Amino acid sequence: MFNIGEALIGDGSELAHIDLIIGDKEGPVGTSFANGLSQLSMGHTPLTTVIRPNLLTKPATLIVPKVTVGNMEDAGKIFGPAQTAVGRAVADAVEEGYIPKDQAENLVIVVSVFIEPNAKDYRKIYQYNYGATKLAIKRAMEGYPDVNKVLAEKDRGTHPIMGFKVQKLWSPPYLQVALDLDNLESMEKIIKSIPDKERVLLEAGTPLVKKFGVGVVGKIRELRPDAFIIADLKTLDVGRVEIKMAADETADAVAISGLGTIESIEKAIHETQKQGIYSILDMMNVDNFQAKLSEISDEFKPDIVLLHRNVDLETCKLEKGEELCEMTEWGNIKEIKEINSGGLVAVAGGITPDKVEEAVEKGADIIIAGRYIIGSRDVRRSTEDFLEHFPQDPDSMRLVLDDDETI
Numbered sequence: 573m574f575n576i577g578e579a580l581i582g583d584g585s586e587l588a589h590i591d592l593i594i595g596d597k598e599g600p601v602g603t604s605f606a607n608g609l610s611q612l613s614m615g616h617t618p619l620t621t622v623i624r625p626n627l628l629t630k631p632a633t634l635i636v637p638k639v640t641v642g643n644m645e646d647a648g649k650i651f652g653p654a655q656t657a658v659g660r661a662v663a664d665a666v667e668e669g670y671i672p673k674d675q676a677e678n679l680v681i682v683v684s685v686f687i688e689p690n691a692k693d694y695r696k697i698y699q700y701n702y703g704a705t706k707l708a709i710k711r712a713m714e715g716y717p718d719v720n721k722v723l724a725e726k727d728r729g730t731h732p733i734m735g736f737k738v739q740k741l742w743s744p745p746y747l748q749v750a751l752d753l754d755n756l757e758s759m760e761k762i763i764k765s766i767p768d769k770e771r772v773l774l775e776a777g778t779p780l781v782k783k784f785g786v787g788v789v790g791k792i793r794e795l796r797p798d799a800f801i802i803a804d805l806k807t808l809d810v811g812r813v814e815i816k817m818a819a820d821e822t823a824d825a826v827a828i829s830g831l832g833t834i835e836s837i838e839k840a841i842h843e844t845q846k847q848g849i850y851s852i853l854d855m856m857n858v859d860n861f862q863a864k865l866s867e868i869s870d871e872f873k874p875d876i877v878l879l880h881r882n883v884d885l886e887t888c889k890l891e892k893g894e895e896l897c898e899m900t901e902w903g904n905i906k907e908i909k910e911i912n913s914g915g916l917v918a919v920a921g922g923i924t925p926d927k928v929e930e931a932v933e934k935g936a937d938i939i940i941a942g943r944y945i946i947g948s949r950d951v952r953r954s955t956e957d958f959l960e961h962f963p964q965d966p967d968s969m970r971l972v973l974d975d976d977e978t979i
Contacts, residue, residue: 573679574600577712582700585690588657589638590704592683594631594671594712605680608634615640619651621659621683629662631671631679638686649687653698658683661705670710681709728967739770739800739824741850741876741916743966744937745928747958748802748918752777752942756784756791763795765951770965772955773938775802776823786814789821800824806854808832811840815847825850827878830858830865838872850875852918861903865911873912876938879903881921901927905935928961 574595582588595601608618621633635658641647662681665671671679683705691697710716717725727740749766751774753759759780766772774796780788781803789803802825803818811828818826828840830853837853844851853874855861865877879902902919909917918938919931928939941958948954 575712575715577708577710577716579704579707579711581704581707582696584696585688586693586696586700587686587688588697588700588704589686590658590683590701590708592681592705592708592712594679594681594709596678597680601682602680604682605632605634608636608682615642617641619655621655621662623656623659623663629659630666630676631662631681633658633662633681633683636682636684638684639689642689646687646689649691649694649697650685653694654685654687654701657698657701658685658705661702661709665706665709670706670713683708737798739798741800741937744916745932745962746771746773746800746938747955747962748773748775748938748940749945749955750775750777750804750920750940750942751792751946752779753946754779754783756788758946759788759792760795762946762951763792766945766955767952767959768796768799769959771959771962773800773802775804775940777942778804778806781805786817786821786823789818789823793822802827802850802852804854806856807836807840809836811836812843815840815843815849819844819847819849823849825852825876827852827854828874830855830861834864834867838869841868841872841874844875845872852876852878854878856880862907862911865908870913873915876916876918877908877912878918878920878940879905879908881919881923902931902936909935925957925961928958932961 574593577592577594578590580587580589593601593604609620612618616637618634618636621629621635623629635650635655637650641650666673666676685701687697727742730737749772751759751762763774774792776789776792786803786805789801792799792801801823803821803823804827805814805818806827806829807814808829808831811832815826826844826849828837828851830837832840841851851874853865853876855864855878858864861879881901901921905917909915916937917935918940919936920940922943923931923939923941924944931939939958945951945954
């Protein structure tokens with residue numbers, strides 16, 4: 573057996589974060605236990621857990637301090653409330669059946685314990701570390717989390733110590749506001765008026781980028797630290813350089829022109845993959861965008877395909893007597909998704925609020941609005957005209973503590 577568990581409980585300086593491994597004495601965990609007990613490190617001296625002096629826990633458990641123990645006050649927190657908490661949690665885990673009683677002699681546990689140097693309240697240190705240790709043991713023995721849980725949460729979770737949220741497009745639809753401006757004061761005024769919602773994405777439009785450089789993305793980030801920001805570079809060539817520049821300014825996505833060669837497009841998308849940001853393939857003025865998309869290797873398909881309004885396409889199909897049931901002003905969105913292995917589709921081109929529901933119903937994931945919002949005297953009201961046709965922000969009704977195990 574080689575099981576791994578983790579749990580974080582509490583807040584403030586007394587917060588407890590437990591990492592542990594549990595396994596057979598004769599296996600790698602047993603080796604780690606023996607090495608930890610015999611190879612001491614200054615400031616991180618491991619200690620066995622006891623219920624009380626002269627009463628070792630079963631399974632035998634080794635505590636390894638994560639934070640350097642610098643003085644006797646720090647040592648008192650580890651040897652006192654933390655050691656007691658871990659010992660009793662292990663014993664209760666056996667009593668409550670998380671660890672089979674008949675395996676208690678064969679297993680060992682190695683527990684990493686975090687004690688913040690500023691922690692003062694021994695009662696909280698005990699309580700938080702007791703709860704976190706028992707929960708980590710339970711999770712280790714039950715294999716929590718499974719991979720499906722990880723995949724479901726990877727784009728939703730927020731790490732409390734980061735201080736900001738990295739937004740992912742995991743729950744369409746979204747409204748993308750195109751800031752096609754040439755004035756920083758106007759940009760700032762508009763951004764401050766746009767509702768701060770997860771469903772709203774901000775685009776550094778091509779005019780902004782051309783006039784002020786890709787650094788304008790960083791200026792938008794200062795105004796909206798948690799926003800999803802798109803750099804509309806319309807990259808045609810040397811995309812790897814441009815995309816790295818945008819990523820360095822914390823862009824979440826970069827628009828690449830579909831007019832580029834397949835080689836240029838694939839190199840640009842490869843760079844977005846490397847930088848960990850979204851690729852948007854802008855199909856403006858691309859005659860046969862289905863064919864162009866089909867030419868791109870499956871390995872380098874874009875995260876988002878941007879379709880522009882194309883009334884001529886619909887007229888042409890009508891003249892040929894072709895089926896239009898799946899056709900929209902932007903083409904056949906469902907067909908594009910099939911070619912693009914299910915990636916997202918954004919639509920643009922003079923979109924007004926009354927077009928939102930039709931576009932979403934036809935498969936659009938991102939609705940791009942420009943003039944209707946940025947040209948309005950009441951930017952907030954104009955944005956809300958769109959948002960009235962969108963669901964609430966993802967997880968807006970989710971309970972803070974309703975993130976982990978289900979009952």
